[in-house]
Amino acid sequence: MSYTFVEFGPREFIASVGILEVWLMFVVETIDSLHDGPAWLNQARSDWAVQATGNFGASLDPHLDDHVQGESSRTLLVQICDKTIENLRAFGDFVPVATLNRLAGKRIFERDIETANVIHTGDFFRRLLSGHLRPEETDAMISWRIKSVER
Numbered sequence: 001m002s003y004t005f006v007e008f009g010p011r012e013f014i015a016s017v018g019i020l021e022v023w024l025m026f027v028v029e030t031i032d033s034l035h036d037g038p039a040w041l042n043q044a045r046s047d048w049a050v051q052a053t054g055n056f057g058a059s060l061d062p063h064l065d066d067h068v069q070g071e072s073s074r075t076l077l078v079q080i081c082d083k084t085i086e087n088l089r090a091f092g093d094f095v096p097v098a099t100l101n102r103l104a105g106k107r108i109f110e111r112d113i114e115t116a117n118v119i120h121t122g123d124f125f126r127r128l129l130s131g132h133l134r135p136e137e138t139d140a141m142i143s144w145r146i147k148s149v150e151r
Contacts, residue, residue, distance in 0.1 A: 006125060008064040011133055013124045017060050022095070022113060023084075023122045024052035024062065025103040030084045040073055053104050064129065074129055081126035088122065091115050 002017045015023075031037060031045040044067035051060055068074050088095070094112035101107045127133040 004060045006062060006064070006128060008068065008128045011128055013128060013133060015121050015124065016117075017056070019113075019117050019121045020060060020062075021052045022100065022118050023125060024048040025100075026084050026088060026118065026122075027080060028052060029103060030080050030087065033083075034080075038073070038076075040067060040069060041076065043067065044077075053106070053108075062125075068129065078126055078130045081122060081129065085119055085122050085126070088115055088119050 003014050004017050004020065005012045006015055006020065028045055028049045031041060034041075037045070044062075047067070048062060051062070068077055091099075093115055095115050095118065097109045097112050100109040100113065124133060
């Protein structure tokens with residue numbers, strides 16, 4: 001399993017590439033439900049859709065500093081993260097493989113994935129954007145990921 005850093009401003013956290021790809025797929029779906037988003041959001045959506053279904057590995061980078069310019073864009077993206085997390089919770093314990101493959105646009109998943117893993121990454125993504133991710137939590141994220149993989 002490979003990992004990547006998700007950066008915004010002076011802060012960052014480390015995430016599993018596979019789980020981050022799934023998170024981005026769900027963020028894209030939430031953005032699509034808005035219909036008429038601003039140009040910057042449509043560009044971010046296009047970028048994240050490609051990254052979520054590509055094979056970027058450790059070079060996966062949502063480019064938050066490039067896409068989020070100013071308080072209004074940051075606020076909107078935090079709201080999108082909140083809605084995405086709400087949508088994920090509706091799945092219960094597992095996101096079905098059929099849903100994952102539908103979002104990916106191809107059959108790349110072979111099994112359901114634990115919803116909690118995606119929500120956990122999404123929560124870090126949201127808190128990074130909102131400025132509520134404390135520096136000591138990045139170490140907790142690394143530790144949580146390692147423990148999760150070892151289960």
